[in-house]
Amino acid sequence: MGMMIDGRWEGDDGKWASKDGKFHRAPSKFHCQFGGEGFPAEPDRYHLYVSMACPWAHRTLIFRKLKGLEDIIPVTVVDPHMLSRGWQFSEPEPLYGFNHAHQLYAKADSQYTGRVTVPILWDKRRETIVCNESAEIIRIFNVAFNDLTGNRDDYYPADLRDQIDEINAFVYPNINNGVYKCGFATAQNAYEAAFDNLFSALDSVEERLTAQRYLVGNRITEADWRLFTTLIRFDAVYVGHFKCNRNRIADMPNLSGYLRDLYQQPGIAETVNFSHIKEHYYFSHESINPTRIVPKGPVLDFDAPHNRTFII
Numbered sequence: 001m002g003m004m005i006d007g008r009w010e011g012d013d014g015k016w017a018s019k020d021g022k023f024h025r026a027p028s029k030f031h032c033q034f035g036g037e038g039f040p041a042e043p044d045r046y047h048l049y050v051s052m053a054c055p056w057a058h059r060t061l062i063f064r065k066l067k068g069l070e071d072i073i074p075v076t077v078v079d080p081h082m083l084s085r086g087w088q089f090s091e092p093e094p095l096y097g098f099n100h101a102h103q104l105y106a107k108a109d110s111q112y113t114g115r116v117t118v119p120i121l122w123d124k125r126r127e128t129i130v131c132n133e134s135a136e137i138i139r140i141f142n143v144a145f146n147d148l149t150g151n152r153d154d155y156y157p158a159d160l161r162d163q164i165d166e167i168n169a170f171v172y173p174n175i176n177n178g179v180y181k182c183g184f185a186t187a188q189n190a191y192e193a194a195f196d197n198l199f200s201a202l203d204s205v206e207e208r209l210t211a212q213r214y215l216v217g218n219r220i221t222e223a224d225w226r227l228f229t230t231l232i233r234f235d236a237v238y239v240g241h242f243k244c245n246r247n248r249i250a251d252m253p254n255l256s257g258y259l260r261d262l263y264q265q266p267g268i269a270e271t272v273n274f275s276h277i278k279e280h281y282y283f284s285h286e287s288i289n290p291t292r293i294v295p296k297g298p299v300l301d302f303d304a305p306h307n308r309t310f311i312i
C-alpha cells in the first residue's frame with residue numbers, strides 16, 4: 001500500500017500501522033469550499049470517483065442517490081483491487097484517460113503529499129479536487145444542488161444537528177473507524193483493545209435501537225447512513241477479514257432489523273455491491289490475507305422483513 005510524496009507515487013509507505021501497533025487514519029487534505037464563486041452548484045461540472053467497496057465512498061453514493069444527483073454528478077467506479085499502485089481504473093477514466101487515482105491527485109496538486117483515497121469529488125472546470133472527505137461531500141450533496149434538482153429532502157435538519165453531531169462523534173471513532181482499528185492492528189493488545197471498544201459501542205447502539213427506529217428518533221438522518229455503510233459490510237468482511245468476530249450483526253436483533261430497514265429504503269440496494277466489497281478487502285490487503293482467497297460466504301438476506309415499523 002503506497003502514498004504520494006511531493007506529487008510522486010511511493011510504492012510502500014508502511015503507514016497503516018504505527019510503532020504502537022495501532023491503526024491511525026490520516027486526515028483528508030482537500031476540504032470543501034463549496035458554493036459561491038469558487039465551486040458553484042452547476043450541472044455537468046463535477047465528477048465523483050468512488051470505490052463500491054469503500055464505506056466512506058459509499059456514503060457519497062447514497063447521498064447522490066437520495067438527493068437525485070445521478071444526472072448532475074456522474075460517477076466513475078475504481079477497480080475493487082487496490083494493489084501496489086493504489087486505486088486503479090479497470091478502464092481509463094473518462095476525463096483524462098488516467099489508469100490510477102493517484103494521477104488525479106497529482107493533477108490537482110503537483111506537490112501533493114498524502115494518501116490517495118476515495119471518494120474524490122472533482123471539478124471539471126477548475127480541474128482540481130473539490131473535496132476528498134466523505135463527511136463533507138455528503139453535507140454538500142444534502143443541500144447544494146437543491147435548486148437544480150428540486151429535491152429538498154434534508155438529512156441534516158437544523159433542529160436535529162446537535163443530536164446528529166453527537167451520535168456521529170460516537171459512531172465514527174468507535175464503529176466506522178473501529179473496525180479498521182481491529183483489522184489493521186499489528187499488536188495483540190492493540191487489537192484486543194480495539195475489539196472490546198468496538199463491541200461495547202455496538203452493544204450501546206443495539207440498546208439505543210430498542211426504543212427508537214433510527215439513531216435520532218423516528219426520522220432517517222445522516223447519522224443513520226454513516227452507520228449503515230459499516231454495518232452492511234460487517235458480516236461479509238469485518239467479522240472474518242478484520243477479526244471483528246465476537247458476534248455478527250445478524251446476531252443483534254435491533255441492529256440487524258435496523259440494517260435491513262435502511263437497506264430496503266428506495267434506491268439503497270443499488271448502491272451496495274458485495275462482489276466489490278469482498279473482492280476489495282480480501283484481495284487487496286495482502287498483509288492480512290496473503291493467499292488472496294475471497295470467501296464464498298456468508299449467505300445474507302437483507303430483503304427479509306425488518307419488523308421495525310412498530311417502533312414509533
Ligand SMILES: N[C@@H](CCC(=O)N[C@@H](CS)C(=O)NCC(=O)O)C(=O)O
Nearest residue numbers: 054055056115116117118132133134
Ligand atoms: N476520510 C476519508 C477516508 C477515505 C478512505 O480512507 N478511503 C479508503 C478506502 S475505504 C482509501 O481510499 N484508502 C486508500 C489509502 O489510504 O491508501 C473519507 O471519509 O472520505
